[in-house]
Amino acid sequence: MPTESLNPETLPVHIDSLRRAARAMTRSHHDAEDLVQDTLLKVLARPRTVGPAGAGPYLHQALRNTHISALRTRGRRPVLAPLEDEDTRLVAPRHGEPVEVIHTREVLAKIHALPTAQREVIAAVDVAGLAYTEAAEVLQIPVGTVMSRLHRGRARLVSDYAAAA
Template sequence: MPTEPLNPDTIAAHMDSLRRAARAMTRSHHDAEDLVQDMLVKVLARPRQIGPAGTAAYLHQALRNTHISRLRTKDRRPQLAPLEPEDARLVAPAHAEPVEQLHTRELIAQIHALPTAQREVIAAVDVAGLAYNEAADVLQIPIGTVMSRLHRGRARLQSAYAAA
């Protein structure tokens, strides 16, 4: 089976066909351009020998192989889940001074470090602004429990904030 070296000067004649094939594979103009470029980088990186089928067949096979490699690489990468939007009440306002933002973030971290029962009551009353009876209804606990957890949670926050 006779082979001949790939002549880089002949690739330009096949670019339209390669772009159309890449567009059909990716269904995106930008992804198709990237695919063709990736394939050309690999093909032109070192001397290649093409078979009797010719340059067009060789380039289209290289394009197909590059596309499959990209799909396999994409499948191996972990899928990222979209982040849930943050509750605006739980983050430092963007227009605040940097020192205020830092203090707010530290306070949020300290609230997060509280035991779950105290954290829920602090979040309901002090962050969300619910009244004691509303917090008791939402959390399904007696109002006296809301007041005692709120007192203990605030005391922990105060001592942690004073120590920092």
Template sequence: MDAEEQARALEEALPSLRRFARALCKDAADADDLVQATLERALAGWRGRREQALQPWLFAILYRRFLDECRRQARWSRWRQLFAAGGGAGDDHAPSPEQVHAGREQLAAFSRLPAEQRAVLVLVVVEGVGYREAAAALGIPVGTVMSRLARARARLRAFAEEPPAAGRNLRSVL
């Protein structure tokens, strides 16, 4: 594969990578940084890549980078705690306030899921990746993908059935 084909293949994978990174990171800037680091790692390791499909390979790189960053953040947070203890494009189709509220509730429920469940949910449900490909991308068995997906869906249903917490109801201000 020459450089032009390589660039085209990576460009086609970019929207999926961005969605996956955004679901994992919850922050657009962090997600963009993660995608950039993934592309850098992919380009550096392109020659060593086996004959596997490109997209699962990129998802695997991205997920591993995400896990590495989580571990790094956890280490730094422990150090900080230790030292702290010592010393719109247009209004044509604007959603209603109720729709905005419902969307925020759904995003809040999604963000309450563990990262492992969010990753599987995004790959299988949003990106349409098969169980085997998701398992290969995340480096886990297929059965684990299925159980994480089932647990993620069950938790989302449970979150939806929870009564609204005090102060989360919409108020009208006149």
């Protein structure tokens, strides 16, 4: 099987085909352009050897691999949502005393240190202010599980504060 080096000067011939494939993968013109650009940057970062089929199949495989890597990376990142100006439940008071701000940060740090299951329920009910049924629906768990995790999480927070005092 003869192999050849990928010639960067021949890449423009494949860009339209890569764009169409990327558009089909991402279903977004903007994301497709970014995907093609990221793929070409990775391919051009170092010398490449393509198989007997040529550069086209090699580039399409690189495009697919780049897309899959981006999806995996995106799946590991938390989904962020902006806070509304009126929603002050999740942040320290704006005009509070420094002691209040420090206390709020300590409480949030203690909540963050809880096991994931308890932290999610405490955040939903005590921090975000959801009802038990709403929290159960959002977290996709039974209401009884919400109540038991909330009880255990609160008990753990109280014992952590008692131990610190």
